[in-house]
Amino acid sequence: MNVSRDQIIDFIYDEARMLDEGRYDDWLALWLPDGHYWMPLDYQQTDPIYETSLMYEDMFMLKLRVERLNGARTFSQKPKSRCHHVIQRPFVDEMNGDSFVTKTFMHYVETRLDEQQLLALTARHDLALVDGALRIANKRVDILNCDAAFRNIQLLP
């Protein structure tokens, strides 16, 4: 089965919508089991393991993060945060057989109570075609002002 450029682009849009609508079970199902969600701390950071990152999470951590959001004693989510992605049309930078790389520029808004923050992001997706479906192999999210002091970022940019 072949995947078109448009199908890849639609996949990226669909993923952002799942996050904004809080459909986390659907979102987790997009991932390959050994994938990592990486959010670097340093501008143009190359090493996720031996330096501090904001996030470098395997599926166990991502499931924990999502599960926690709905807990009865998740105090920082009373009331819950909401988020909103505004994305540019993704660039499909690589199409090699069953693996694909996209880069997407976006604005991310997260809000809770009287606070709202806006982050400018660049997301790189490593996608793979497995059993006829596109899946996330890895995702890297760079925050434009990664060196700034942040308040809580509680959802998934």
Place this chain on the structure above:
Amino acid sequence: MTRYTDNPDAVAALIEPHQVHRDVYTSQEVYRLEMKHLFANAWVFVGHESQTANKGDYFATQVGDQPVIQVRHSTGDIHVLYNRCPHKGTKIVIDRQGNTGKFFRCPYHAWSFKTDGCLLAIPLKKGYQDTRLSETENAKGMKAVGAVHNHRGFIFARLAAEGISFEDFFGDSLSSIDNMVDRSPAGRLEVVGPPLRYMHHCNWKMLVENQTDTCHPMVAHESSAGTAVKLFEELGLPEGAPKPPAMEIIAPFMSPYEFFENMGIRTWPNGHGHTGVHHSIHSDYTAIPGYFEAMVESYGEDRAKAILDENRHNTVYFPNIMVKGPIQQLRNFIPLAADKTIVESYIYRLVDAPDELTARTAMYNRMINAPTSIVGHDDLEMYERAQEGMMADGLEWVNIQRLQTEDEDFTVEAVENGTTERQMRNQFDAWRKFMLMSMEASA
């Protein structure tokens, strides 16, 4: 209206043996006095020497609310200078770190200074020929802080020109920094990358107190640590199978009260203290292949074991840092206002130890200390709820009475039950001492 300025009696009355008045957290006037007195009289953390490894390297930070530069001078010594041009007040460096070469040059009028702060040159100097510039403080150059001390790579400054010595201020509490450094087979640490920077809308002391608050993890962090334990059990992994890394780092936060009671708390004079006298949440980390062998090679087996058997949890160095020896972390709670604190969380590499140790240290930092951390989120929520809740006029005092005993003497070292709030009382005892040291009543 000023209630506390030039009024040491009023400041002293904010602290009682079993409670503190909310103004220590909420009053901007008290915050200003803390910056002027407490943060001037105490020894305050500046940075690590590896952040300024080469001559001319500088690192810009704050001591209390004072902008300072840590810089490696041409002689190899590290100096700490106020980040202010003596001419018009312009900050000399604005980036967080860099190399300035042999001298600093102010970007406004090009006054230049040696890296020890001494005035080097002023352009068009003849304009001052018939003035008495040379008699002013401004002509001496960039002003240095009162005193600087490098303890095994960690740079501390005292802003006040006169005052308590470094050794008298820290005493035996330096054993926690020593243990962290000793964990390197080379006896040396190096900073790794930039710190996490996390903005809190609460008073800095809440963060410091929380470092030895052992009755909150199983409550405030149930949503992260408790859920981690639950998810792990659902995986149904066979006995002895490798655990997800999150389990090793986060799950110990769910330990029962007995665990924290038995771990013990030690306090030292001048507000320093640590949790985890006997064991801690860091005690049961997996051994990293090759590390113990490297330690034995450097120290011999007995000494290597003694270093690694020490698993202190959080050591508070009064007033505003916390060190985790077993995992090579330092958190700097920088006060910006009565209700605003930035937390910078640094990690260090153990020179000549396996890289896997750095990987675990980096993982701990992002899982626990990041603005994206599911553990940090609930801590920040508690601090900020307290900052807002304290504005309630129904009750003006905050209780710090857990396991208090009659006539506590903070001038002696003590080891007690790990859930005592003695370390919080110890901090406030030191707070009063270093606040009042330089305060005089108005005539």
